[in-house]
Amino acid sequence: MFDDTAAFRAALRDYLEEEIEPVVDEADRNGPMARDELVAYLRDLRELGVGFNPETAPQYFDDLPRFAVASEEISRVWPSLNVTIQLSFPALFVQHAAESTRAAELDKLQRGECIACLAVSEPDSGSDTARPRRKAHRDGDEYVLEGSKTWVGNGGIADVALVVAEDTEIGASDTFLVSRENSPWEAEPLDKLGWKGVYNARMEFDEVRVPAENKLTNIVGNAMVDGHELTEIVPFPESVTDLFARQKPLNATFSFMRTGMAYMGIGIMEAAFAEALEYVQQRETFGKPIAQHQLVQSHLYDMNADLEASRGLARTAAEALQEGSEDVRRLTSLAKGFCCERAVDVADSALQSTVARA
Numbered sequence: 001m002f003d004d005t006a007a008f009r010a011a012l013r014d015y016l017e018e019e020i021e022p023v024v025d026e027a028d029r030n031g032p033m034a035r036d037e038l039v040a041y042l043r044d045l046r047e048l049g050v051g052f053n054p055e056t057a058p059q060y061f062d063d064l065p066r067f068a069v070a071s072e073e074i075s076r077v078w079p080s081l082n083v084t085i086q087l088s089f090p091a092l093f094v095q096h097a098a099e100s101t102r103a104a105e106l107d108k109l110q111r112g113e114c115i116a117c118l119a120v121s122e123p124d125s126g127s128d129t130a131r132p133r134r135k136a137h138r139d140g141d142e143y144v145l146e147g148s149k150t151w152v153g154n155g156g157i158a159d160v161a162l163v164v165a166e167d168t169e170i171g172a173s174d175t176f177l178v179s180r181e182n183s184p185w186e187a188e189p190l191d192k193l194g195w196k197g198v199y200n201a202r203m204e205f206d207e208v209r210v211p212a213e214n215k216l217t218n219i220v221g222n223a224m225v226d227g228h229e230l231t232e233i234v235p236f237p238e239s240v241t242d243l244f245a246r247q248k249p250l251n252a253t254f255s256f257m258r259t260g261m262a263y264m265g266i267g268i269m270e271a272a273f274a275e276a277l278e279y280v281q282q283r284e285t286f287g288k289p290i291a292q293h294q295l296v297q298s299h300l301y302d303m304n305a306d307l308e309a310s311r312g313l314a315r316t317a318a319e320a321l322q323e324g325s326e327d328v329r330r331l332t333s334l335a336k337g338f339c340c341e342r343a344v345d346v347a348d349s350a351l352q353s354t355v356a357r358a
Contacts, residue, residue, distance in 0.1 A: 008070075032199035075268055083153050118153075133147065155201030156188075280353055
């Protein structure tokens, strides 16, 4: 669709500035996006090659530079929208799930309207994916899920959920794809300070029954037996799917998602820095723009330095992911942590620079 990432960035930025930026303040302030609102945005973005339906996903997820650009640009205008899109990637597993799941969800997936979530964090133990306290008990051809998850992005509007739980049959952690139409769960919205457009929820699983074919290791294994390549099942770059064979699939997935979050932090920093720079060039005190005062310039220096340092680390992490480096888990963790922490600092400095005086 686009010859290079520069053309993709320009087209995406035009859409975001024309369609999202004029309404974003009110939209985010009003709280979680309704499902229909998100679907409407997804229809637009699909025309630009952003989305998780089977036709668009290989283009969106498989090209890491484009994926990074999308995360950065969307987050520069509306981070909540970027979160909701990226967290819907588990919907792609519907294509290879149990027949009952495909019957309920495949049409929505093909239209790009199957919203998904990743349920990891637990109220009593955080995000320990290796030792989850939530259990999945085998009962014939099904698993029975019990317990709760919290801070689940899209949890209140998702059609399918990829749930981390302990498979008690083997005593090890795994993930289970749950169709809400076939196996309903309860969701309670959670209020938060920022990113209000994301529907974060506490999810309750009360004897929720899931086909055994929907355990992720079974989804992947059965699809490969049917002749599908791993890159068809998981539309990440080949270097990332290779990590699935060398590490736990969830760890490889998190490396990918952490890279997206690093670039999300960069997008937030860009927006904060641009707003602050425009403001301090226009506002005057003592007969000159406040941008000419030393204290304000110090704030601008710190913000710009944080932004450029974050760009460098995020690029290093993305390159490691592209290469399938053995060091990718460490580097993507560093990039996510550093870029997100700096995003908080830059946003704070942006506020300080608008009230600073000589």
